[in-house]
Amino acid sequence: MDHDAQAEAVVKAFPAKTAGLGLQELPSTVIAGVRQFELSCQKVRWEVTPGVFVDALSYNGQVPGPTIRVTEGERIRILVKNDLDQTTGTHWHGQRLTNNMDGVPFLTQPTIKPGETFAYEFVADPFGSHMYHSHHNATEQVGRGMLGPLLVMPKGPSVDPKYDQDHVIIFNDQMGGLTINGKGFPATMPYTAKLGERLRFRFMNEGQMAHPMHLHGMPFEVFARDGYPLPQPYKCDTVNVAPGERWDVMVVADAKGAWAFHCHILGHAEANTGMFGMVTALIVT
Numbered sequence: 001m002d003h004d005a006q007a008e009a010v011v012k013a014f015p016a017k018t019a020g021l022g023l024q025e026l027p028s029t030v031i032a033g034v035r036q037f038e039l040s041c042q043k044v045r046w047e048v049t050p051g052v053f054v055d056a057l058s059y060n061g062q063v064p065g066p067t068i069r070v071t072e073g074e075r076i077r078i079l080v081k082n083d084l085d086q087t088t089g090t091h092w093h094g095q096r097l098t099n100n101m102d103g104v105p106f107l108t109q110p111t112i113k114p115g116e117t118f119a120y121e122f123v124a125d126p127f128g129s130h131m132y133h134s135h136h137n138a139t140e141q142v143g144r145g146m147l148g149p150l151l152v153m154p155k156g157p158s159v160d161p162k163y164d165q166d167h168v169i170i171f172n173d174q175m176g177g178l179t180i181n182g183k184g185f186p187a188t189m190p191y192t193a194k195l196g197e198r199l200r201f202r203f204m205n206e207g208q209m210a211h212p213m214h215l216h217g218m219p220f221e222v223f224a225r226d227g228y229p230l231p232q233p234y235k236c237d238t239v240n241v242a243p244g245e246r247w248d249v250m251v252v253a254d255a256k257g258a259w260a261f262h263c264h265i266l267g268h269a270e271a272n273t274g275m276f277g278m279v280t281a282l283i284v285t
Helices: 003-012 138-143
Strands: 029-031 034-049 052-059 068-071 075-082 090-093 117-123 128-134 147-153 165-172 191-193 198-205 211-215 220-225 228-236 238-241 246-252 257-263 279-284
Touching (some): 090 117
Antiparallel strands (some): 029 034, 090 128, 128 147, 220 246
8 A cells, every 4th residue: 555545544544433432521529628539540441543452551441540630729539449450549730738638649648558558638629621640660661551631620711812712732652652642643642622713722741752743734822831820921833842741721712613733743644554543633614
């Protein structure tokens, strides 16, 4: 098969169906004024692209793990149960909390042994786009999928720009190769919008390489970094997201069409067999 035929075939397969969906909203209960969540560390077979499965480590069987959404100033408790065959610990990346809740085994707590549960409790602060992930044997555990978003909504919504849609995009470059939200193209999810809608994208990098994310056809308005609002938003068409960073951008869907949306390290997005890895699209109608 020649290059053109291969490249066309993979684009026509987009969006390809695969088993498993990450980032599902994690339910909670309020107990004596504390909002409580439950996470379980689990092994799972994860389909990255059609027919390509990997042995992943996960929270609640999802890669990325479920979305934890709370409100600034709210006291929260996350019960992390270890159903793996190795020890672990969970770090709340970007949060200001007491040292004993920081989730770094042997520095701030004992490891969570197989079968054990550890209760993390803290006040959600600051607001913004944050993450949670393993901080024990982290190259393997995070690389194989133990990661997820922690979204702290501001008490006063006026501190954020107005938007119609809110999307999390998490990069990883270990488990299953180069992925966006646990999937590689053509199994990545396309984003859709009606003309004029405002889309918020929360870029998060849980990998070991930088990923400059680029959208064709429309600029980003960058308004927050690592959860903190910028003193002056600015426009660009490529945002370089380094490991551990979070960048919040707004896109005004003002141009109809199917627009490429990809990491601009070209070896992360396209080969002689066509597009792969960190590629998706924004479809405006």
